[in-house]
Amino acid sequence: MTFRHRHLLGIEPLHPEEITTILDLAEKYVDLNRQPMKHARVLEGLTQINMFFEASTRTQASFEIAGKRLGADVMNMAMQASSIKKGETLIDTALTLNAMHPDLIVMRHPNSGAVNLLAEKVNAAVLNAGDGKHEHPTQALLDALTIRREKGRLHRLTVAICGDIAHSRVARSNLILLGKMENRVRLVGPPTLMPSKIEDFGVEVFDDMRAGLEGADVVMMLRLQKERMDGGFIPSEREYYHRFGLDAEKLSFAKDDAIVMHPGPMNRGVEIDGVIADDINRSVIQEQVEMGVAVRMAAMDLLARNLRDVARRDGVMV
Numbered sequence: 646m647t648f649r650h651r652h653l654l655g656i657e658p659l660h661p662e663e664i665t666t667i668l669d670l671a672e673k674y675v676d677l678n679r680q681p682m683k684h685a686r687v688l689e690g691l692t693q694i695n696m697f698f699e700a701s702t703r704t705q706a707s708f709e710i711a712g713k714r715l716g717a718d719v720m721n722m723a724m725q726a727s728s729i730k731k732g733e734t735l736i737d738t739a740l741t742l743n744a745m746h747p748d749l750i751v752m753r754h755p756n757s758g759a760v761n762l763l764a765e766k767v768n769a770a771v772l773n774a775g776d777g778k779h780e781h782p783t784q785a786l787l788d789a790l791t792i793r794r795e796k797g798r799l800h801r802l803t804v805a806i807c808g809d810i811a812h813s814r815v816a817r818s819n820l821i822l823l824g825k826m827e828n829r830v831r832l833v834g835p836p837t838l839m840p841s842k843i844e845d846f847g848v849e850v851f852d853d854m855r856a857g858l859e860g861a862d863v864v865m866m867l868r869l870q871k872e873r874m875d876g877g878f879i880p881s882e883r884e885y886y887h888r889f890g891l892d893a894e895k896l897s898f899a900k901d902d903a904i905v906m907h908p909g910p911m912n913r914g915v916e917i918d919g920v921i922a923d924d925i926n927r928s929v930i931q932e933q934v935e936m937g938v939a940v941r942m943a944a945m946d947l948l949a950r951n952l953r954d955v956a957r958r959d960g961v962m963v
């Protein structure tokens with residue numbers, strides 16, 4: 646099956662076979678990225694604009710490197726210095742940029758749904774780099790690629806996603822993807838950080854780490870999203886670490902060969918013990934970052950193919 650979407654706004658609209666298509670293509674880019682010469686020309690002549698309205702290290706660098714390796718002209722908008730600060734609305738900014746004919750727009754925004762709004766207003770293919778508490782599709786895809794490579798498959802695994810589930814777009818995109826690929830998803834965290842009615846997603850919920858990690862193949866830790874909290878969700882960081890921080894003792898409840906994941910940025914001593922994070926036999930955190938570039942290359946490659954098909958159909962391009 647081919648990948649037929651105009652935008653990558655979330656995991657929700659993707660068919661399992663489309664997820665596999667992205668991951669298979671990403672494997673090819675993993676190999677390319679390990680060569681001294683990393684250039685492919687699939688985005689040559691295309692303009693990619695990165696708009697990050699929230700702080701980002703990994704995701705922004707990764708999208709920029711991905712675009713450059715594929716030959717796109719990449720522009721990073723400095724959103725702190727843009728006219729947004731002068732009161733321009735997102736839609737007016739979008740229309741202004743649209744008039745410059747970008748082909749790919751990558752956006753991160755604090756409001757859930759902002760990327761969908763943008764996608765309605767521009768001609769470019771829009772990629773969601775994280776919108777509020779909603780979705781972060783390329784993160785879930787890079788996590789899936791990491792799991793598939795480590796475990797040799799992406800189905801019938803027990804995955805424990807732990808920590809601040811309620812405020813996490815990473816958790817949301819991951820549980821949708823892992824569910825679509827027929828894995829057992831467990832959510833582990835304090836009830837205050839668990840969204841209501843989350844069981845409707847077909848997941849199991851735990852408020853005890855040892856029970857939640859029992860027999861897990863994958864342990865995925867999350868940062869406390871303090872910037873999205875408007876009150877006291879946890880008693881104290883010390884207390885939180887004691888109950889929910891991943892240390893060797895709690896990890897011993899998971900399978901012996903369980904892998905430890907974290908999307909970053911990581912708060913050592915809050916949700917994870919630094920020794921576990923650095924343990925190359927358990928932690929795949931650096932591999933996740935590597936897979937991030939490859940997955941973003943694959944996603945932009947597939948979207949650009951569809952852009953070309955549309956342009957050819959409209960007679961704009963031969």
Ligand code: NCD
Binds near residue numbers: 703781784815868909
């Ligand atoms: C995540 C995000 O921004 O949603 N980071 C990332 O993209 N790697 C997770 C987080 O901020 O905690």
